[in-house]
Amino acid sequence: MLKKTAHMVIAVALTTGTAVTAGTAAAADHDTATVVRTDKGLVRGVKTGTVRTFQGVPYAAPPTGERRWAPPAAPRPWHGVRDATRPGAACPQTGSVPPAGPPSATEDCLLVDVTTPRAASRKPRAVMVYLHGGDHTDGSGAMHGARRLAAQGDVIVVTVNYRLGALGYLAHPELERRGESGNYGFLDQQAALRWVQRNAPAFGGDPRKVTLFGESAGATSACAHLVAPSSAGLFHRVVLQSGACLRPDAARGRADALRQGVDAAEAIGERSEASGGDGDWRTAEPRHLVYDFGQSPYPYGPVYGGKLLPRTPREAIATGRYNKVPVLQGINREEGRAMVYGAELAKRYATKDPEAILDQADYRERLEVDFGPEKAAAIAARYPVSAYGDSPALALSAVLTDAGQARHTVDTGHALARGSRTYTYEFADHETPWYADAETYAKPSFPMGAAHTFELPYLFELTEFAPLTEAQRALSDEMIRIWSDFARGGEAPWKATTPGALNVQSLASGPGGIRPADFAKDHQYDFWKSLC
DSSP states (O other): OHHHHHHHHGGGOOOOOOEEOTTTOOHHHHTTOOEEEETTEEEEOEEOSSEEEEEEEESSOOOOGGGTTSOOOOOOOOSSEEEOSSOOOOOSBOOOSTTSOOOBOOSOOOEEEEEEESSOOSSOEEEEEEEOOSTTTSOOSTTSBOHHHHHHHTOEEEEEOOOOHHHHHOOOTTGGGGSSOSOHHHHHHHHHHHHHHHHGGGGTEEEEEEEEEEETHHHHHHHHHHHOGGGTTSOSEEEEESOOTTOGGGOEEHHHHHHHHHHHHHHHHHHHHHTTSOOOGGGOOGGGTOOSTTOOSSOOSOEESSSSSOSOHHHHHHTTOSOOOOEEEEEETTTTHHHHHHHHHHHHHHHTOTTOOOOHHHHHHHHHHHHOHHHHHHHHHHSOGGGGTTOHHHHHHHHHHIIIIIHHHHHHHHHHHTTSOEEEEEEOOSSOOOBSOTTTSOOOSSOOOSOTTTTGGGTSBOTTBOOOOHHHHHHHHHHHHHHHHHHHHSOOSSOOBOSSOOOEEEEOSSTTOSEEEOHHHHTTHHHHHHHO
């Protein structure tokens, strides 16, 4: 069990109804309508007490055969009524870590799920389009149940599958003959947003009020859409969860991506040949193209420096050449604890000791590897283990949170505020739900708190996590209200960020849990600004 856990978590570091046509559905019919006419054909969904759901709806043709490593093509129209009562396939991945998608080797995966309130509305509802996280290598839209968000928030929620890993982001000189390579997953997301523009009215949505939101890699993708000229007009607000636009590790340059792609293609060919294939990376089976979460030696994600993404987020935002829409951005207070959990599990696996924990030597070694010996000394002095209950794990998680997420959130907020109405939050619940499968996912030696991804159960139904408590449910209700109100009006219920004041709202359960926070001070922004 320990081996399985370490393997999976180490990288976390971490019935016919009334057909409805666009704009023509009578309010009296909406409550029972489970068939909707999209631009390519009819789809039948299901209804529950509060919502209607339509799953596995194609927004693009299967990216197979000649369409592999090519921009998404329009799906073919279909005859009759397409069943949309069950989730479609996730894009190829090993499915090794929650909250990631299930294992999949199916490339026919360019699908959306749509969740709408069951009750009719006199006017079109705002639409929220969600891009899942997973390091651009794992995850699926279907795993994010959106019943509460849609019903309580009174919004239409669309969750998206997009190509992952090498299939989504491989840049290669040979592929350049067919056009600019490396951004197939990003182009999928654009195709999904265009599908929303064409089809939102059929589901009761307003194509003029589309919010693009995402977590982690999904937020990184949303940042790319903020600065992509061709994404202009496809959305009207953005929510960034744990993925500040100015993080330097989120901007992959074209030259580096092409070099990495050559190495990746060679490795794909070798994996194919080793398992009895012909060794051709172009036609390799999906299983030769995927790695366990976080284990790929090649970084994937949007590629900058070409026609599609000519400027990095830092360059585009600094010069005002981006899609200026209202932005809600934030992180989790203890982001880094997910990564440290992975490191602790790795040590337990390596030592075959199920109770092993990180010690002072592990802490110092990680600082030197990540920051270099000279800076490591300054960081260790600033973040002494004694200040964290003599826990090297908690000291390290504070370092990773502040250096890797918080600093860039401050910079991103100030930079965006010069051109866009921007709000900043911090998810700070201290006792968050643990994974439902507690036997497989052994708890760490320290409290996880508001670690990376741990805000997701407050917005979505995620079967990987245990149910919310009463207090957590109250916070969830408030977060759903904030997110959905922002989707409707582009405002949050606290002061906006300005170029000189971040004005962060802390979001936690219990009395006084929702309050202003001195984010920059709490995360030692001045220290990191001077050090790096």
